[in-house]
Structure formats: C-alpha cells, structure tokens
Amino acid sequence: MRSASPFSAGTAPATPAPASPVSAGTATTVEELLSLARAGELGADPAGLRISVAFTTRQAVRHEGRGTGYRNEVLSLRVAEAVGSCAVEPGALPDGAVDDCAGADVARLLGHPMLPVRVATLDAYLMHVFPHTPENGARPVALPAGTSLEKSRVRADAVAGLLTPPPGSTVLVVGVVNSLLEALRSRGLRYVPCDLKGGVTEWGEPIATDALAAAGRCDALLVSGMTLGNGTFEALRKHALRHEKQLVMFAQTGSAVLPRLLGHGVSAVCAEPYPFFWLDGGPGTVHRYRAGCPGGTP
Secondary structure: OOOOOOOOOOOOOOOOOOOOOOHHHOOOOHHHHHHHHHOOOOOOOHHHOEEEEEEEEEEEEOOOOOOOOEEEEEEEEEEOOEEEEEEEOOOOOOOHHHHHHOOOEHHHHOOOOOHHHHHHHHHHHHHHHOOOOHHHOOEEEEEOOOOHHHHHHHHHHHHHOOOOOOOOOEEEEEOOOHHHHHHHHHOOOEEEEEOOOOOEOOOOOEOEOOHHHHHOOOOEEEEEOHHHHOOOHHHHHHHHHHHOOEEEEEEOOOOOOHHHHEOOOEOEEEEOOOOOHHHOOOOEEEEEEEOOOOOOOO
C-alpha cells in the first residue's frame, strides 16, 4: 500500500482533554482515547504495563502480475500478549525510537512526542484491554493460505463488503491499494484514489493528493488506518460525521484503536492486527466491526 498521508503531519503531543467515563471503551476522538488510557479509565493501569518488545517491519512489494510496487514500514510494540502497530513513511522513524520504546512503561509512551509512537502504544494497550473477540464486537473473516496477491484480494473483498452505498456511488479511497480498487469496481462503485505521493494507479487513473477536497464529491469514504499515524484521520472523521457519510476503515495501523470510535464518525472497521497478510503465505484472520452492532453480525 502507498502512503496514506494527504495532509501534513504534526508530531507534537496534543494536550490531553479531561477524561470522562465512556461505555465499553468507546470515545469520540483518538485524543480522548489517549487521555482515558493514560488515566487508567479503560482498564489496566498503563503505568503498570511495559513494552517488552519494540520492532519495525520494512517491506517492498511487487505482486506477481502487477506493474507497480510499493514500500511499507511499520512500528510495532508488544504489551503482554498484544502487539500494536503504526505505519510510518519509509525512513522517517529515527533509529533510536525502537530503543526508546523497549522496556518503557505504557503511560510514558502514551505521551511520547512522536505521534506514531503514541498510536502504536495506544493500539497495543487497547489490544491488551479489548482484544478482537466477539464479546468486543469483532467478527473474524478467514484469509486462506495463498500468494501475496491472492491474500490481498481476499482481504480487499472483506473490506469492500463493509461498504453499503448503492452501485454507481463514488467512494474516496485514502491509501491506494490496487486490490481494493478492483473490489470496488466489481461492486459497481466508482472511486477517487487519494495518496500524498500522487501518480497513477495500476490502470493509469490519476491519484488525488488532497483528501478533503476530493471528499466533497464522494458519497462514502474508505480510509487506511495509516491516517492515524500521520495526523490526518480526524479531519476525515469530522467530514464523514458532518455530512453523514459512511466511513469504513481498513486498519493494520490502529486495528484496536479504530473500533473504539465506532458510532462517532466511523461506520465500520476491518481490523488486521500483526502479523499482517503480506508477511507469510499461511492462513490468517481479519476482524470486522460495524457501528451499532456490538457482538452482532459482520
């Protein structure tokens, strides 16, 4: 997947908002989730939890039969049995970031000056507190063993199946994934691909670079969780909420974060925690959530 960064990203930590109790770990914004987590109001005391393992995953992809490829880099942090992740621009993460995270307590990293570290920490913490289980609203979708392209297409079908606009509608796709574009076309949906790097899709379609400008002419939004890590998610969430548009998130970054925002601009989430489908050819699982359906059908 390409970078999903259509706006400039800030890295300074925001001042936490006053915490207020929320039901079942839900919140209205990521900053509210961070504030609640730091205050220990979502479950385990973050000061008593430590990051046991911090690592990055770097990959270059060129699926067989595709004419183009892409690169990804992901920061992942482990808390007990849980792993949280946040994608970053390749080469953007300082070499010392992993060392700074390993062994640190979760409370400190939830206030780290780097946004991707805060997001990865929050993701790991929430994965620990609210794992992807039916009791927490998740419904698993099996990814069969196969080639990287085969698994990509199965995942794309699971993601696109969360969209509900009728055929002929236009979907803004933030974070260009060719398999997702194929899945939208197969459902009779038009799309506007958007990515900071611009360029063209596998089929020569121009890629927009300004997500908010493009959102105004789209009926629904399909957005990568990478937007959490570059600071662009909130503007898209507010747009969807303000204009009553469906916002579906496909999330390797923040797979445990985004389900906590269901009903507050986020309509549905296809959550894919580490290890991601592109890491090996064996079977895997993604988890689908819908707003208003805790423990319900996907």
